[in-house]
Amino acid sequence: xxxxxxxxxxxxxxxxxxxxxxxxxxxxxxxxxxxxxxxxxxxxxxxxxxxxxxxxxxxxxxxxxxxxxxxxxxxxxxxxxxxxxxxxxxxxxxxxxxxxxxxxxxxxxxxxxxxxxxxxxxxxxxxxxxxxxxxxxxxxxxxxxxxxxxxxxxxxxxxxxxxxxxxxxxxxxxxxxxxxxxxxxxxxxxxxxxxxxxxxxxxxxxxxxxxxxxxxxxxxxxxxxxxxxxxxxxxxxxxxxxxxxxxxxxxxxxxxxxxxxxxxxxxxxxxxxxxxxx
Amino acid sequence: xxxxxxxxxxxxxxxxxxxxxxxxxxxxxxxxxxxxxxxxxxxxxxxxxxxxxxxxxxxxxxxxxxxxxxxxxxxxxxxxxxxxxxxxxxxxxxxxxxxxxxxxxxxxxxxxxxxxxxxxxxxxxxxxxxxxxxxxxxxxxxxxxxxxxxxxxxxxxxxxxxxxxxxxxxxxxxxxxxxxxxxxxxxxxxxxxxxxxxxxxxxxxxxxxxxxxxxxxxxxxxxxxxxxxxxxxxxxxxxxxxxxxxxxxxxxxxxxxxxxxxxxxxxxxxxxxxxxxxxxxxxxxxxxxxxxxxxxxxxxxxxxxxxxxxxxxxxxxxxxxxxxxxxxxxxxxxxxxxxxxxxxxxxxxxxxxxxxxxxxxxxxxxxxxxxxxxxxxxxxxxxxxxxxxxxxxxxxxxxxxxxxxxxxxxxxxxxxxxxxxxxxxxxxxxxxxxxxxxxxxxxxxxxxxxxxxxxxxxxxxxxxxx
Numbered sequence: 001x002x003x004x005x006x007x008x009x010x011x012x013x014x015x016x017x018x019x020x021x022x023x024x025x026x027x028x029x030x031x032x033x034x035x036x037x038x039x040x041x042x043x044x045x046x047x048x049x050x051x052x053x054x055x056x057x058x059x060x061x062x063x064x065x066x067x068x069x070x071x072x073x074x075x076x077x078x079x080x081x082x083x084x085x086x087x088x089x090x091x092x093x094x095x096x097x098x099x100x101x102x103x104x105x106x107x108x109x110x111x112x113x114x115x116x117x118x119x120x121x122x123x124x125x126x127x128x129x130x131x132x133x134x135x136x137x138x139x140x141x142x143x144x145x146x147x148x149x150x151x152x153x154x155x156x157x158x159x160x161x162x163x164x165x166x167x168x169x170x171x172x173x174x175x176x177x178x179x180x181x182x183x184x185x186x187x188x189x190x191x192x193x194x195x196x197x198x199x200x201x202x203x204x205x206x207x208x209x210x211x212x213x214x215x216x217x218x219x220x221x222x223x224x225x226x227x228x229x230x231x232x233x234x235x236x237x238x239x240x241x242x243x244x245x246x247x248x249x250x251x252x253x254x255x256x257x258x259x260x261x262x263x264x265x266x267x268x269x270x271x272x273x274x275x276x277x278x
Numbered sequence: 279x280x281x282x283x284x285x286x287x288x289x290x291x292x293x294x295x296x297x298x299x300x301x302x303x304x305x306x307x308x309x310x311x312x313x314x315x316x317x318x319x320x321x322x323x324x325x326x327x328x329x330x331x332x333x334x335x336x337x338x339x340x341x342x343x344x345x346x347x348x349x350x351x352x353x354x355x356x357x358x359x360x361x362x363x364x365x366x367x368x369x370x371x372x373x374x375x376x377x378x379x380x381x382x383x384x385x386x387x388x389x390x391x392x393x394x395x396x397x398x399x400x401x402x403x404x405x406x407x408x409x410x411x412x413x414x415x416x417x418x419x420x421x422x423x424x425x426x427x428x429x430x431x432x433x434x435x436x437x438x439x440x441x442x443x444x445x446x447x448x449x450x451x452x453x454x455x456x457x458x459x460x461x462x463x464x465x466x467x468x469x470x471x472x473x474x475x476x477x478x479x480x481x482x483x484x485x486x487x488x489x490x491x492x493x494x495x496x497x498x499x500x501x502x503x504x505x506x507x508x509x510x511x512x513x514x515x516x517x518x519x520x521x522x523x524x525x526x527x528x529x530x531x532x533x534x535x536x537x538x539x540x541x542x543x544x545x546x547x548x549x550x551x552x553x554x555x556x557x558x559x560x561x562x563x564x565x566x567x568x569x570x571x572x573x574x575x576x577x578x579x580x581x582x583x584x585x586x587x588x589x590x591x592x593x594x595x596x597x598x599x600x601x602x603x604x605x606x607x608x609x610x611x612x613x614x615x616x617x618x619x620x621x622x623x624x625x626x627x628x629x630x631x632x633x634x635x636x637x638x639x640x641x642x643x644x645x646x647x648x649x650x651x652x653x654x655x656x657x658x659x660x661x662x663x664x665x666x667x668x669x670x671x672x673x674x675x676x677x678x679x680x681x682x683x684x685x686x687x688x689x690x691x692x693x694x695x696x697x698x699x700x701x702x703x704x705x706x707x708x709x710x711x712x713x714x715x716x717x718x719x720x721x722x723x724x725x726x727x728x729x730x731x732x733x734x735x736x737x738x739x740x741x742x743x744x
Contacts, residue, residue, distance in 0.1 A: 043562050057575055062434035064560050065458060065476035088475075097478030122563070125319035132311055150563060155326035163322040177568070204314060206307045213295040220288045238292035240304050249285045 022186065024055030025074035025081070032074060032083040034193055039107050039134060040118035041127050042089030045146045047071075049118060049176040050086035053186075058086060065089070068099040070106060077186045085112065093133045093233075094242070107134060108230045110261035113193045114140045116185070121151035121158045121173075131167065135201035137233045142188050143171040149178060168200040213239055225254045334563050338438070342561075347442040354435070355531065358426045360524035363503050366418035367520065370504075371667055374414035381406050400600055407656075408596020411649030412588045416500045420584060423499060424576035427465060432567035436461055437559055448554045450539045451546025452489075453482035455557060460486070460538060463493040465580065467698055468705040470495075475709075481552045485542050487706055488719050491698040492538045494531060496584055497645025501693045502527050504648055508668045508675075509686035526690075534694050537726065549718075587701070591643035592650075598639060599653045613654060627728060628688035628735030632679070637692075642700045647693060655679055684744045688731045695727035 038046045042064030051058055054073030060066060071086040087106055088099035107115060117134050119127035124145070131143055145158055163171040170188045174181035191197040205211060217235035222228060237245040248254055340346050385402040430436070440457035447454050455477050463470030470490040477483040494502060506526035511519040546552060602613035613635070621631030636651035637644065655674060675681040697720040698706065707716040738744050 043560065057579060059575060059579070061428075061431040061436070062562050062565050063431065063436045063458065064562065065455070065473070068472055068475040098475035098483075100478075102475075121323075124323055125316055128315035128319055129311065132315060150565075157324040157326065159322045159324065163318065166318040166321060202314070204307055204310050207300070207303060210299060210303050210307075213299060216295065217288070217292055220283060220291060223283045224285060224288055235292075238289065239296050239299070241296060246289055249288065252285070 021078075022053070022182070023076040024053065025076055026055050032081045034080060034082045034113040035085065035110070036082050036189060037085045037087060037106060037110065037112035037115045038118060039087050039103060039115055039130070040089060040144075040146075041091055041120060041123075041130055042066075044089065044118045044120040044127065045176045046089065046118045047086055049116075049144070049146070049174070049182075050084060052176055052179060052182060053084055065099065068102070070102050077190060080190065082189075085110070090130065092130060093137075094237075105257055106261055108137060108233060109228070109258045111229050112140075114142060114189050116142050116144050116189065118144045118146050118174075118176075121145045121147045122154055122156060124158065124163075132202065132204070135167065135169065136203055136236075137230050139169075139199050139201055140192055141169045141199065141201065142185065142192055143167060143169060144174045144176075144181075144185055145171055146174045146176055148173045148180070149175040166202065168202045170197055170199070210239070221249075224249070225258070228254065228258060337564065338561060341435075341438050342441050347438075351439060351442055352528075354430065356524060356528050358423065358430070359527050359531070360520065361426055362419050362422045362499070363507065363524045363527060364520035365422045366500075366503060367507055367523075367668075369418040370414055373417065374410070375667075377410035377414055378407075381410055396604070399604065400597060404597045404600025405593050406596070407653055408592040408599070408649065409589055411596075411652055412592040412646055413585065415504055415649055416497065416588055416645070417581070417585055419500045419503050420496050420581045421577060423496060424465065424580045425572055428572045428576045429567045429569075432565065432572060434562045434564045437561050440559055441561065446539055447542070450542040451552065451554050452485045452542040453477045453479060453554060453557065455559065456482070456486040456489075456538075456542070459490060460493055460535070463490045463495060465496055466584065467491050467493075467495045467702040471702060471705045471709055478557075479552075479555045481546075481550050482555065484710065484715060485545050485550055487709060488545060488715070488722060489538045489541045491702065491719070491723050492534045492541065492695065494534060494694055495645070495699075496580070497588060497643070497699070498693050499527070501645065501648045502530050502690055505686045505690050506530075508671050509681075509683060512668070512672055530690050530694055533691070537695065541722065541726070588643055588646050591640065592646050595639050595646060595650050596653060599650065603654070617654070626735065627692070627731040628684045628738065629692065629731065630679070630685070633685075633689060633692075637696070644693075644696065644699050682744050684735060684738050688734055691734065692727050692731050695723060695730055697724040697727075 038050055040046050043062065043066070045060075047058045047060040047067050050056065050071065050073060051060065053075045055075075056071070056073045058067070058071050058073075065088075067086060067088045069088070073084050073086070075082050075084060085106060087103035090100040090103040093104050093107065106112070115134055115138060117131045119131060131141075134141055143163065145160055145163065148158065151158055158173065160171040160173050170192065172181055172185045172188050174185055176182070188197065192199065214232060214235045217238060218231045221231040221234050221238075225231075228234070234245060234249075238249075248257070341350055381402055384406075385398060388398040388402065436458055439461055440454055443457040444454035447456050456474075458476065459470050459473040461470075462473040467490050470493075471487050474483045474486040474490070477486055503523065506523040507519070510526045511523035514522055546554075599613065602616070603611050605612040607615045617631035617635050619631065620634040624630040624632075624634045632654045633647075633651055636654055637647050640646045640650045652671070655678075675685075697703070703716055703720060706719050707713065710716065
């Protein structure tokens with residue numbers, strides 16, 4: 001696949017960093033500088049955004065659950081090479097089905113430099129539950145409020161500024177199908193990664209005694225599985241009595257899951273997205 | 279010095295800490311999470327004056343109503359299949375005439391250049407004819423069916439199908455989302471098997487995997503379409519003929535869906551005992567399909583991909599058939615000997631020895647059974663012109679090889695029910711990580727195919743139909 005340069009429409013003003021070029025890199029992601037994950041509820045347009053950014057042809061469909069595997073592609077923006085990981089949709093991080101587990105494991109243990117949570121502007125409240133769960137585990141989050149065109153048709157108006165303020169992370173309006181808002185999204189992602197935008201994610205912390213219990217468990221988990229990201233999340237799950245997390249810990253699968261997130265799924269993604277086996 | 283910590287220690291500590299916390303501490307957190315989400319959303323979203331009516335809701339009331347939902351679904355299925363049947367017929371004959379014409383011309387050049395007979399035969403009667411049959415039989419139906427199917431998918435119709443069929447799956451002890459994976463199977467059974475990941479209960483996921491093959495995939499549709507057109511709809515005029523052929527294919531698809539339910543029901547009462555679990559499924563808004571993208575993905579990605587895979591099997595299969603037909607055994611040849619040896623069993627199933635041999639040769643990609651069979655019947659290397667029109671095919675099979683309507687119907691049933699193709703079996707193995715379930719998937723489907731064709735053949739003979 002040849003890479004194509006796409007001149008993005010200039011939004012806002014000519015001085016903003018969005019006045020740059022996006023280069024779709026398809027599956028040529030041998031060396032990349034940053035990893036960006038696409039998370040979100042099912043059928044919010046993650047794969048559509050993935051295709052727009054990478055130039056790949058990951059199959060999309062208008063039904064929740066179309067993407068069941070992790071697809072990877074690349075794009076270059078302002079000279080920085082990004083690996084983009086398209087994840088199956090998930091309603092929560094406590095999920096049970098195989099496809100949702102793929103998403104959850106990557107968000108938790110894949111250590112992306114930034115996670116874009118794609119939300120449906122027409123069903124924002126429900127989508128925010130996942131956003132807030134993701135905010136509990138990482139600071140590097142950009143909320144993409146997708147399907148803005150559909151929301152407008154339905155007579156809905158979404159104030160992304162109010163959303164950004166409340167969530168403590170940037171929220172960007174988007175219509176992945178038409179390409180509207182993509183430039184702003186990419187520059188926001190870049191700024192969050194570089195630390196030009198500092199985020200203060202909204203967190204529901206719980207009672208002080210709960211916090212104390214979490215603080216006690218975290219070092220134990222880190223000692224058990226050195227180098228594990230999100231020991232805090234695991235501690236919360238353990239305090240919650242999550243049987244699946246207990247099982248994972250007992251069987252020693254944890255380090256395996258963490259290791260698996262680092263191996264590239266490129267071969268598989270090429271099959272899924274280029275040959276189109278879905 | 280650091281003491282090593284065991285997982286049990288962490289779990290025990292967590293247990294103690296949990297017991298010390300005031301009960302319902304986590305509920306509080308979850309509750310505040312939800313109320314926070316509600317508060318934030320209310321602040322950010324402004325709703326303009328409600329529109330008087332919502333078109334989506336109106337359509338949904340019709341499409342998912344208990345009264346009109348199923349008929350609409352059947353109607354859409356019939357329309358897609360009719361479009362495929364009537365469009366593919368004309369194009370198939372044109373492509374066949376073109377490809378076989380070219381083959382004969384190339385062959386005659388080889389002959390006039392005095393190329394050894396076995397090179398000419400192997401290349402043009404073997405490999406080339408195998409490819410020509412596969413392209414002419416499979417390409418046109420796929421090129422029509424895939425885009426039509428994808429348009430429905432992109433519109434957002436699939437979740438509505440799941441909604442309509444939920445009660446049936448529930449009765450069968452299966453998961454309602456199996457409707458989605460079953461529908462994906464129409465495109466490709468291997469993709470359907472991968473799609474079962476959306477089903478969270480392992481038991482119900484296995485049921486969906488094991489029964490996915492009962493819906494004919496795109497590779498098998500052409501077989502059904504050809505048999506329905508050439509045999510069932512034979513003797514009717516143009517338009518009527520295409521309606522009857524389409525109705526036959528719809529009938530076969532419905533039989534396949536009936537077997538999906540029957541087998542799911544049997545499995546959930548024997549090997550995979552259990553009750554259907556509850557689930558939620560969003561009905562997404564209808565969206566206007568992006569026609570350019572659909573044409574691209576369905577033609578370039580899917581059609582060419584599936585066709586290419588079929589061709590990779592068809593070329594060696596064609597070569598193998600030519601060799602078998604040209605290895606002399608006494609006064610006969612190897613192909614004829616094997617076919618006549620398989621014949622009694624074939625007849626028992628209302629088929630014949632040639633069909634069974636073709637099926638065995640085509641095991642790597644069993645959607646090429648019909649092309650393989652046609653090569654056998656035309657007797658590779660025996661200088662018979664390849665029949666390209668429906669008329670010619672019928673007179674060859676009925677006139678020279680004793681086919682009846684029962685043969686055609688049983689071959690359709692056999693193609694519908696028999697074991698998954700090699701790719702799908704491999705996918706089942708990868709998804710279940712179990713040799714046992716991969717084997718069971720073959721045994722169940724092949725067993726059903728043999729049993730059903732045996733029964734129809736026996737009944738047809740008992741009532742004196744053939």
